[in-house]
Amino acid sequence: MPQLGQGTLKGMGITLKHLFSKKITRQYPEYKREMPERSRGMLTVDMDRCIACLQCMRICPDHCISIEQTKRDFDGSGKPKPYAVGFVIDDSRCMYCSLCVEVCPVNCIYHTEEFEAQAYNRLELARQFGERPVDPTIDPRPSGKKKKKPAAKGKGDKAAAKKKEKKEEAA
Ligand code: SF4
Numbered sequence: 001m002p003q004l005g006q007g008t009l010k011g012m013g014i015t016l017k018h019l020f021s022k023k024i025t026r027q028y029p030e031y032k033r034e035m036p037e038r039s040r041g042m043l044t045v046d047m048d049r050c051i052a053c054l055q056c057m058r059i060c061p062d063h064c065i066s067i068e069q070t071k072r073d074f075d076g077s078g079k080p081k082p083y084a085v086g087f088v089i090d091d092s093r094c095m096y097c098s099l100c101v102e103v104c105p106v107n108c109i110y111h112t113e114e115f116e117a118q119a120y121n122r123l124e125l126a127r128q129f130g131e132r133p134v135d136p137t138i139d140p141r142p143s144g145k146k147k148k149k150p151a152a153k154g155k156g157d158k159a160a161a162k163k164k165e166k167k168e169e170a171a
C-alpha cells in the first residue's frame, strides 16, 4: 500500500531541485535573442533604388504588395522612367516566403530582423513606403477568372454570310 504524502514529497523535491539550478527562462520582451543570420523578418524597401518594375507585386502569392506607378523624367532627357509614387506592404497577409526579395532585380526589397508584427487594427499592419499612400484593401491582382472572349470571325465567315444574304435577296 503506497504511503500517504509520498507524491507530495516527490513533487516538492523536484521544485527544490529547480529552485537552485541555473535558470533557462528568458524574459521576453525585456530580453531579445539575436536573430539568426538570413532570418526572414518584416520586409522593407529602399525607395531610392526601386525602379518600379512591379515584379515583386506580380509574384507575391498573397497579394500583399501594392504599387502605384507613374513616370518621371529624372535627368531631363525627355525620356520619363517608371517611378513608384506609392508602395505598400501588407504584413497582415505576408507569409515571409521571400519570393519578392528573390525576384527584385535591384535588391531593394529585403527582410529586416524585425518580427513583431502586431496591431489592434488589421489595416495598421499595412506599411506605406512611397510618397503617396496606397489603399491596401484593394487587391493589386484580383484572381477572378476572366470570361473567354468569343473567337473573332475570320474573313471567310464574313464573305460567306454576305453571299447568303445576297442569295436570300435574289430569291
Ligand atoms: S515575402 Fe512572400 S508573401 Fe510576403 S510580400 Fe514577399 S512575396 Fe508576398
Ligand code: SF4
Residues within 6 Å of the ligand: 045, 049, 050, 051, 052, 053, 054, 055, 056, 057, 067, 084, 103, 104, 105, 106, 107, 108, 109
Ligand atoms: S521588384 Fe524591386 S525594383 Fe521592382 S518594384 Fe519591387 S521593390 Fe521595386
